[in-house]
Structures are given as C-alpha cells and as structure tokens.
Amino acid sequence: MRFQLTDDQQALRTGVRELLERCCGREVLRAAVDAPGLIDRALWRALGQAGFFALRLPEADGGVGLGLPEAVLAFEEAGRALLPGPLVATHLAAGSVPGAAAGETVVAAVDGALVEWLDAADVVRGNASGAVPLRSVDPLTPLHRIPGAGGVAEADPVAVLLTAAEQLGTATRVCELAVQHARTREQFGRPIGAFQAVKHLCADLLVRVETARAAVYAAAVTADRADIAAARLLADEAAVRGARDCLQVHGGMGFTWEADVHLHLKRAWVRARRGGGGTRSEELLAERLAV
Structure with a gap:
C-alpha cells in the first residue's frame, strides 16, 4: 500500500509550520531557554485558536473534527520546531478539561513517577502529591519526580x-x-x-x-x-x-x-x-x- 498525504493534509502541515515559524521562531525559543519553566500563554492561546489542541475533537463539540493522522502531522511540526510545553497532555484533555481546547488552560499529566511542566500547569491529570523538582537535562522541559511512585502505568x-x-x-x-x-x-x-x-x-x-x-x-x-x-x-x-x-x-x-x-x-x-x-x-x- 502506498501512503500519500492528501492536499488537505499537506495544507495542514504547511499551515502549522508557518504558524510555528511566526510564533515560535529561534528568538522566541532562545528567550524560553533563558526563562525556563514558563509557558508563553500568548503562544498557547494562538495554538488553541488555530485548532492545534482541538484537532481530533468533533465539530459538534467545537473542535476541528479531524483524525489521528492529521494530529500526527501537527505534532511532527511541533517536534521540528522544538515547541515547548505539555502539548500531548493538553491535546488529550481537549474534550474533558474546560479551556484546554482553546489554549486557555495548560494541562500536565502524571507519567509514572514523572510530571512535565507541573508548576506551569493549570490542571494536573493524575496524582502528583509530594512531587519534588528534578533537574532536567532539557532546559525547555521542567520535570518533577513523585517519590515512592510505582512502576510505569499503562500509557495511552x-x-x-x-x-x-x-x-x-x-x-x-x-x-x-x-x-x-x-x-x-x-x-x-x-x-x-x-x-x-x-x-x-x-x-x-x-x-x-x-x-x-x-x-x-x-x-x-x-x-x-x-x-x-x-x-x-x-x-x-x-x-x-x-x-x-x-x-x-x-x-x-x-x-x-x-x-x-x-x-x-x-x-x-x-x-x-x-x-x-x-x-x-x-x-x-x-x-x-x-x-
């Protein structure tokens, strides 16, 4: 089977890349390195307005109504641009956490014994009680560790x-x-x-x-x-x-x-x-x- 992107998918990828080049260029990225742990709320809202977090949310619920392949294209561009923030957690919360789809709410999620962007989040999914800061090798991804947490939970x-x-x-x-x-x-x-x-x-x-x-x-x-x-x-x-x-x-x-x-x-x-x-x-x- 030959997989090829449709014209609409190509346009989506191009649109996301252009948005990130405007809103998260090299200067913005460097500024984020100098201010670790802070979410650029204006950028987060711009992503919400563009439908980044609501890509897979049904149109009847205020989403874009696209599928997993389109979300993969958008997240590929986010990775290419080194876009900081709990993108996956906020995207997955778009249908259940008020404000997540619009980029008004930043959502973090507990992943085993680790939590990314805990201090910057408005909502944390999972039990992060007792979490302590952990020195992250990546200056653009603050981490917390949950002492005594069990093994890795089944991942979505x-x-x-x-x-x-x-x-x-x-x-x-x-x-x-x-x-x-x-x-x-x-x-x-x-x-x-x-x-x-x-x-x-x-x-x-x-x-x-x-x-x-x-x-x-x-x-x-x-x-x-x-x-x-x-x-x-x-x-x-x-x-x-x-x-x-x-x-x-x-x-x-x-x-x-x-x-x-x-x-x-x-x-x-x-x-x-x-x-x-x-x-x-x-x-x-x-x-x-x-x-």
Missing part, C-alpha cells in the same frame, strides 16, 4: 504515537541541520560534506528519518497498539541517534549555546522516557509476537 496509545510524531519532527530537523552544515562548512578548501565519513553520517540520518516516518504515518492510519509501539521505537532511535550524529557533523560547535543541535538532543532524551519509553514498547511487541 495516542500519547505514545504523538510523542513518536514529535520525535520524528526532531529527527527530520537534525537531518536538515546536518546537511546544511555539511554543505557550508569547509575544511582543507572543501565543504565537509565532500568527505566520505560525513556523507555516511548524513545518509544514515536520512534512512532513519524515512524509516521512522513510514512507521509513524502507518500507525496513525491503523491505530494498532503494536504498530504504535514499533513506530515509537523507530522514532526514538531516529531522534536520539540522529541528533548525536548531527552533533558529530557539527563538531565542537554543536555543543555550544549558539547551536540548536544540542537542544534537539536533550529534548529527544526527555521524550524517550515518556510512557515507559522504549522498554514498554519492546514489551508490548514481545507480547504480541508471543501470541
């Missing part, structure tokens, strides 16, 4: 898939950044992209991105838990390994605050822990194969 498959879509967006962006740098950075009088070792890194980046993209898009169509688990594993690998390879292409410059690559890597690390991370997806796939 939609939350897992939307996280995979965000990881796909990061993987796509770091692939772009690596290729751009390889074309413009020169050593010994030649672009570094002319050297075989750099070519191989960029080729591997692209292969992982497109493999993850096929899996994520297919899972958005089937909504099968095993397909979603496979998509999550491939997207996590594409994002984390892709960002590390992109750092390798950039060299020492990639670790500096002037470059965005390390922000993508840190966000990919944090996302990879959501919903039990790769371990839970591997267990689900193993259970399916054992049947």
Whole structure:
C-alpha cells in the first residue's frame, strides 16, 4: 500500500509550520531557554485558536473534527520546531478539561513517577502529591519526580504515537541541520560534506528519518497498539541517534549555546522516557509476537 498525504493534509502541515515559524521562531525559543519553566500563554492561546489542541475533537463539540493522522502531522511540526510545553497532555484533555481546547488552560499529566511542566500547569491529570523538582537535562522541559511512585502505568496509545510524531519532527530537523552544515562548512578548501565519513553520517540520518516516518504515518492510519509501539521505537532511535550524529557533523560547535543541535538532543532524551519509553514498547511487541 502506498501512503500519500492528501492536499488537505499537506495544507495542514504547511499551515502549522508557518504558524510555528511566526510564533515560535529561534528568538522566541532562545528567550524560553533563558526563562525556563514558563509557558508563553500568548503562544498557547494562538495554538488553541488555530485548532492545534482541538484537532481530533468533533465539530459538534467545537473542535476541528479531524483524525489521528492529521494530529500526527501537527505534532511532527511541533517536534521540528522544538515547541515547548505539555502539548500531548493538553491535546488529550481537549474534550474533558474546560479551556484546554482553546489554549486557555495548560494541562500536565502524571507519567509514572514523572510530571512535565507541573508548576506551569493549570490542571494536573493524575496524582502528583509530594512531587519534588528534578533537574532536567532539557532546559525547555521542567520535570518533577513523585517519590515512592510505582512502576510505569499503562500509557495511552495516542500519547505514545504523538510523542513518536514529535520525535520524528526532531529527527527530520537534525537531518536538515546536518546537511546544511555539511554543505557550508569547509575544511582543507572543501565543504565537509565532500568527505566520505560525513556523507555516511548524513545518509544514515536520512534512512532513519524515512524509516521512522513510514512507521509513524502507518500507525496513525491503523491505530494498532503494536504498530504504535514499533513506530515509537523507530522514532526514538531516529531522534536520539540522529541528533548525536548531527552533533558529530557539527563538531565542537554543536555543543555550544549558539547551536540548536544540542537542544534537539536533550529534548529527544526527555521524550524517550515518556510512557515507559522504549522498554514498554519492546514489551508490548514481545507480547504480541508471543501470541
């Protein structure tokens, strides 16, 4: 079967990308790094007005009335732009928490023993009693830990898939950044992209991105838990390994605050822990194969 985006889906992806470029460009992102833990409420309302959180909400309930594939496209763009905030939790709460769909209410959710954006949230879904701040590797994702919390709870498959879509967006962006740098950075009088070792890194980046993209898009169509688990594993690998390879292409410059690559890597690390991370997806796939 050949999966191709419809004209409407292409327009949706383009519209979300243009919105994020206007509202969450590099300067806004850098300002967020300098003010960690704060939600840009104007940006959150702009997302609500654009229907980002209400994409899957029925039109009769004031939503956009689209499906999971369209939500995946929107979250892929959010991942590509490094959009900060509890996006998945607020999106999932759009039909049950007043103000979430319109971007007036910021919703956080307990994920096992961790909570993202607890202090900035208006509503917290789950028991976050006793939560204590946890130093996050990602300056754009504040974390709290719940002492004594049990094992990882069963994750909502939609939350897992939307996280995979965000990881796909990061993987796509770091692939772009690596290729751009390889074309413009020169050593010994030649672009570094002319050297075989750099070519191989960029080729591997692209292969992982497109493999993850096929899996994520297919899972958005089937909504099968095993397909979603496979998509999550491939997207996590594409994002984390892709960002590390992109750092390798950039060299020492990639670790500096002037470059965005390390922000993508840190966000990919944090996302990879959501919903039990790769371990839970591997267990689900193993259970399916054992049947």
